[in-house]
Amino acid sequence: MRANGAxxxxxxxxxxxLIVWGLVLVVLATGLGAWxxxxxxxxxxxxxWWEGVMSQASAPFLSGLSLAMxxxxxxxxxxxxxxxxxxxxxLILRRPWTxxxxxxxxxxxxxxxxxxxxxxxxxxxxxxxxxxxxxxxPSGHAAGAATLATIFxxxxxxxxxxxxxxxxxxxxxxxxxxxxxHWLSDTLGGVLVGVGAALVLAGAMSRxxxxxxxxxxxxx
Numbered sequence: 365m366r367a368n369g370a371x372x373x374x375x376x377x378x379x380x381x382l383i384v385w386g387l388v389l390v391v392l393a394t395g396l397g398a399w400x401x402x403x404x405x406x407x408x409x410x411x412x413w414w415e416g417v418m419s420q421a422s423a424p425f426l427s428g429l430s431l432a433m434x435x436x437x438x439x440x441x442x443x444x445x446x447x448x449x450x451x452x453x454x455l456i457l458r459r460p461w462t463x464x465x466x467x468x469x470x471x472x473x474x475x476x477x478x479x480x481x482x483x484x485x486x487x488x489x490x491x492x493x494x495x496x497x498x499x500x501x502p503s504g505h506a507a508g509a510a511t512l513a514t515i516f517x518x519x520x521x522x523x524x525x526x527x528x529x530x531x532x533x534x535x536x537x538x539x540x541x542x543x544x545x546h547w548l549s550d551t552l553g554g555v556l557v558g559v560g561a562a563l564v565l566a567g568a569m570s571r572x573x574x575x576x577x578x579x580x581x582x583x584x
Contacts, residue, residue: 382567389560390476393553397484397501400549407489411547415489418541426542433539434494437505446512447471459580461572465565466515473511473561477504477554489544496545502553503546509536510558518566533558 400408407415435441447470454463481499488500513529537551546554566573 379567379570382563382570384567386560386563386565386567389556389563393502393556393560394480396549396553396556397480397486400486400501401484407547408549411549414541414548415491415544418544419491421542429535430539430542431494433536434505434543434545437508437536437539442505442508443474446508459576461569461576462519465519465569465573469515469562469565470508470511472565473507473558474504476557476561477502477507480553480557486547486550489547491544493543494545500546501550502557503537503540503550504554505540506533506537506546506551506554507558507561508554509533510555511562512558514559514562514566518562 447467451463451467454460454466480502481497481504484501485499486501488496510533513533516525517529533555537555540546540551541548
């Protein structure tokens with residue numbers, strides 16, 4: 365019993381930094397949104413500069429890639445196929461707590477994005493090349509990509525997973541600005557929200573996730 369208590373205490377200690385860092389990132393995203401709002405929702409200098417760069421970067425390959433990322437990171441595919449499909453896969457693998465974490469983290473991230481969009485109501489760049497919903501800050505696509513990447517890093521902490529996740533987030537963020545759907549700072553806000561939400565949920569669910577992993581290792 366004493367050993368189990370020690371394990372529980374260790375899990376709690378490990379959970380605290382995840383929750384704290386996650387909350388810090390969400391607060392930073394909210395602060396950035398407030399800064400945008402207080403400035404009148406206009407672009408920062410770096411936003412205007414990057415928009416100019418993207419406006420001159422037209423290329424068939426980049427256009428096709430960005431449109432593909434637009435599909436993968438939004439709409440029915442991102443809202444239903446990715447979270448539900450991933451949840452089903454983890455349930456088939458007999459990892460119910462992992463499945464719950466996978467689903468809930470994405471739901472919380474998406475919910476936070478919508479709250480911030482409604483709160484700050486930032487206008488999108490005028491030259492937007494696609495049809496999109498209301499609110500430019502933060503980028504829902506960037507938040508979703510960051511949430512997904514963080515989830516996999518939490519579940520499979522390997523260097524290759526970190527690198528693939530980082531590449532995915534950067535590519536998604538680039539595609540949003542290439543399509544002029546977001547300002548550069550919108551994608552930063554989205555990444556902060558996405559990583560923050562995934563870390564908070566990882567900390568909150570660290571004990572059942574840890575027990576599930578230990579149980580799987582014991583059966584191998």
